[in-house]
Amino acid sequence: MDAANFALPHVRALAPYQPGKPIEELERDYGVTNAIKLASNENPFGPSPRAVAAIGGLLSGLARYPDGSGFALKRALAAKLGVSADSLTLGNGSNDVLELCARAFAGPGDEIVFAQHAFAVYAIAAQAVGARAIEVPAREYAHDLGAMARAMTPRTKLVYLANPNNPTGTWFDRAALEGFLAAVPARVMAVLDEAYFEYVCESSYPNGTEYLARFPNLVVTRTFSKAYGLAGLRIGYAVSAPAIADLLNRVRQPFNVNSLALAAAEAALGDEEFVARTRESNRDGMQALVRGFERLGLRHIRSAGNFVCVEVGDAGNIYERLLRRGVIVRPVANYGLPRHLRVTVGTPEENARFLGALEGALEQSLQA
Ligand SMILES: *Cc1c(COP(=O)(O)O)cnc(C)c1O
DSSP: OOGGGGSOHHHHTOOOOOOOOOHHHHHHHHOOOSOEEOSSOOOTTOSOHHHHHHHHTTGGGTTSOOOTTOHHHHHHHHHHHTSOGGGEEEESSHHHHHHHHHHHHOOTTOEEEEETTOOTHHHHHHHHTTOEEEEEOOBTTBOOHHHHHHTOOTTEEEEEEESSOTTTOOOOOHHHHHHHHHHSOTTSEEEEEOTTGGGOOOTTOOOGGGGTTTOTTEEEEEESSSTTOOGGGOOEEEEEOHHHHHHHHHHSOTTOSOHHHHHHHHHHHTOHHHHHHHHHHHHHHHHHHHHHHHHTTOOEEOOSSSEEEEEOSSHHHHHHHHHHTTEEOEEEGGGTEEEEEEEEOOOHHHHHHHHHHHHHHHHHHHHO
16 A cells, blocks of 8 residues: 555645754764754754743643643733734744644635745645645845735735745845735735744844734734744744634644643743843854855855855755764755755854864865
C-alpha cells in the first residue's frame, strides 16, 4: 500500500517546513563540539528568568488540563495591549493562529495571497486547507503591497502580510499599511504577522493593533517565541474583532495552549526590562554583523528583525563550510534566495564567532 495514493491531492503537493538544524544533530553528524545555532531567530539570552520561575511551581499540577480559555493570560494581554479579552485568540505558537485563520476562512477553490520570499508557513497553511496559494512577486525582496492589493480576485479569502518579514527582514511603514488595508475588500481577511514586533526600532513602523477599529477584517498575530524567548513552549496570539476571535475559537483545539506556556507567557509579559534589553542587544548585534559584512565586501538585505540575510554567492557551499566550523545558520534557497544565508543576531560572542567562521569559509571557497 502506498499511503500517498489515498491522501488528498493538495496534501500530496505540500512541501514540508524545513526547520533550522538542531545543535545536537550537528554535533552528532559532524563530530564538532561547542557548536552555536544562529538559525531559528531565537533569543540568544534565553527566556526571562521570571518565566522560568513561573513554570517551576506548576510541574506537580501537570495531571490537570490547562485553562482552555486562557483567562489569566488574556486578561494580562488585554491590559497591556488596550484591547478587550474577547478580541484575543491564543495559539500553540503564532503558527497555530496563522493556520486557524486559513481554516476558518478558506477552503478548496479559494485563494490565499502572500508575497514572494514570505514566511513559509503561509503557503503551507493555504495548501493544507486546499486553497490556492497566490505568491505575488516581491520588489527588492520586500512585499509589493500595491501588487498584492491588485492580486485580489473574487475568490480571494485571505491575505498574509509579514511585518517585518522572515527571512528577508524587510518591513513597511504606517502609510503603506494604511493604503493597503484601505484597498483590501472588506470580505477578505488581512492577517498581519508581527512576530518580530518587539524588535523593530524604526519610528514609522506601524503597530497593527491600532488599525483594528478601522479595519474589522484585520487580524494581527504576535508571538512569545522570539523577543520573549519562549520558542520551546509554543505560544502566540491573534488580536482581532471579537466576531473574528469567536470564529477562530470554533476551529481551534480545546486545549491548544499548554499550562506551562500560559504561565510563562504571563510572567514574561510582565518583564518589560528583559524585552528592552533584548531589543538593545539586538540593535548592537545587528550593527556588528552589518559592519562585518561590509568589511568582507558582502551585501545584505536591511532587516528590522533579529536576523539578517547576507549574500554569499554559493550559499549551499558556505552553509556546509560554516557547519564544519560549528556554526549553524539558515540556507534560504527554498525561499527563492539561493545566494543568501539568513543569520540570527546572537550574543556579542556568537556574532564574533560567526563572522570569523564566515571569513574562513569564504577564503576556503576562494581557494577551492
Ligand atoms: C517565527 C515566526 C512566526 C511564528 O512562530 P511561532 O513560534 O509559531 O510563534 C510567525 N511568523 C514569522 C514571520 C516568524 O518568523
